[in-house]
Amino acid sequence: MSRRPAIRPERLAARLARFAEIGATPRGGVNRQALTEGDRQARALLADLALARGFALRQDDAANLFLRREGGDPALPPLLLGSHLDTQPTGGRFDGALGVLAGFEVLEALEDAGARTGRAVELVSWTNEEGCRFAPGAMGSQAFAQGQIAPEWREARAPDGARLDDELALTLAVLPGVLLAPLGSPIAAYLELHIEQGPILEREDVPVGVVTGIQGTIWLEVTLTGQAAHAGTTPLDFRRDPLAAATRLLAALHGEVMPSDPQARFTVGRIEASPGSVNAVPESVTFTVDLRHPDAARLAALEQRVREAAMREAERARCTASFRPLAHMPPLAFPEAMLEVIETGAGRAGLPTLRLISGAFHDALHVARCAPTAMIFCPCRDGISHNEAEDVEPRFVAAGATALLEASLAFLERAEMGTSIETRGAAMRAG
Numbered sequence: 001m002s003r004r005p006a007i008r009p010e011r012l013a014a015r016l017a018r019f020a021e022i023g024a025t026p027r028g029g030v031n032r033q034a035l036t037e038g039d040r041q042a043r044a045l046l047a048d049l050a051l052a053r054g055f056a057l058r059q060d061d062a063a064n065l066f067l068r069r070e071g072g073d074p075a076l077p078p079l080l081l082g083s084h085l086d087t088q089p090t091g092g093r094f095d096g097a098l099g100v101l102a103g104f105e106v107l108e109a110l111e112d113a114g115a116r117t118g119r120a121v122e123l124v125s126w127t128n129e130e131g132c133r134f135a136p137g138a139m140g141s142q143a144f145a146q147g148q149i150a151p152e153w154r155e156a157r158a159p160d161g162a163r164l165d166d167e168l169a170l171t172l173a174v175l176p177g178v179l180l181a182p183l184g185s186p187i188a189a190y191l192e193l194h195i196e197q198g199p200i201l202e203r204e205d206v207p208v209g210v211v212t213g214i215q216g217t218i219w220l221e222v223t224l225t226g227q228a229a230h231a232g233t234t235p236l237d238f239r240r241d242p243l244a245a246a247t248r249l250l251a252a253l254h255g256e257v258m259p260s261d262p263q264a265r266f267t268v269g270r271i272e273a274s275p276g277s278v279n280a281v282p283e284s285v286t287f288t289v290d291l292r293h294p295d296a297a298r299l300a301a302l303e304q305r306v307r308e309a310a311m312r313e314a315e316r317a318r319c320t321a322s323f324r325p326l327a328h329m330p331p332l333a334f335p336e337a338m339l340e341v342i343e344t345g346a347g348r349a350g351l352p353t354l355r356l357i358s359g360a361f362h363d364a365l366h367v368a369r370c371a372p373t374a375m376i377f378c379p380c381r382d383g384i385s386h387n388e389a390e391d392v393e394p395r396f397v398a399a400g401a402t403a404l405l406e407a408s409l410a411f412l413e414r415a416e417m418g419t420s421i422e423t424r425g426a427a428m429r430a431g
């Protein structure tokens with residue numbers, strides 16, 4: 001009989017350190033942007049590790065790289081684990097790499113224990129999650145979910161001039177012997193471990209975050225238009241000053257939106273006055289609004305509040321307000337059964353859990369369209385990420401990987417039970 005599979009924390013820590021060398025920055029971070037030489041080296045290293053353990057490899061048109069540990073019935077859709085190996089230009093050692101290497105550790109733990117699983121367990125390294133070199137982000141997982149690469153993505157140019165299609169071809173060529181499979185394949189479920197990129201788990205000292213979903217996002221561009229006028233000669237009651245209106249509007253929104261709802265996020269990250277002259281009342285002011293909320297109705301209400309407040313303040317200043325929607329991503333809730341799988345697994349390992357929502361986008365957002373999906377969050381120091389100072393305590397790395405392993409085992413048990421129940425039902429009907 002095989003032993004119960006177990007994570008080896010020191011092996012995982014060494015792997016994380018080894019991958020952090022690829023694209024290492026002088027300040028202790030990682031610059032391994034998507035589809036660069038560093039990204040290709042990391043993929044080649046992962047492929048070598050997979051072959052050394054006898055795992056099968058395949059890649060797809062989007063250069064997503066899959067590692068497969070075969071199960072009892074190769075025809076059953078696999079349980080998929082994964083994350084990404086690309087980083088921000090001044091990225092950290094854990095954002096993405098933790099999920100991929102913990103997933104690899106799970107495959108190795110199964111292999112070490114000689115575990116026989118009913119279905120295959122696969123690990124994927126998604127291409128270009130960060131989106132900082134080529135837009136959009138989460139490109140590989142989106143292509144997987146849609147079954148194709150959007151034609152306009154292929155022509156995308158990096159700031160360094162490289163074309164996405166050329167970089168994809170170079171990246172695929174790094175693993176010439178690896179099977180090129182069609183984009184998108186059936187999967188039973190998807191589990192992703194990722195650093196929280198926020199402060200909640202560390203503050204609560206809870207090692208395992210059970211991610212309930214990904215909050216919705218609305219990006220809106222607001223323009224207030226008044227009348228340009230001389231700064232020295234125009235008295236107050238002759239002014240139609242859109243910047244004065246914008247100032248009052250933003251002060252009011254900052255004072256209300258987040259203080260009145262702890263789940264709401266309101267950010268103005270860009271503002272521009274036109275013509276932007278030191279001695280003229282501006283003609284117009286344009287700013288962006290980033291709104292987030294886990295609840296779709298509350299998110300819509302927030303947008304309405306911003307629009308109404310903008311129109312009100314514009315009118316008071318005898319200006320007009322106009323709006324341009326830039327993006328709308330509805331909130332996503334992961335299935336309750338998948339959250340329970342993680343909680344069951346973590347419980348068996350004696351790891352405390354906390355449910356929380358993801359404030360950031362992840363590959364899981366797209367994979368959730370194809371299969372039951374859930375995410376595990378790992379506490380990171382001071383909630384810092386997209387930063388070279390990003391750090392995760394070794395005990396939290398070990399706990400995250402253990403939770404991923406135990407959740408995988410819990411899912412496999414459940415799936416196998418589901419299969420046998422279905423089979424029995426079918427047999428009964430047949431009889």
Ligand SMILES: [Zn+2]
Nearest residue numbers: 095096129194
């Ligand atoms: Zn990430």
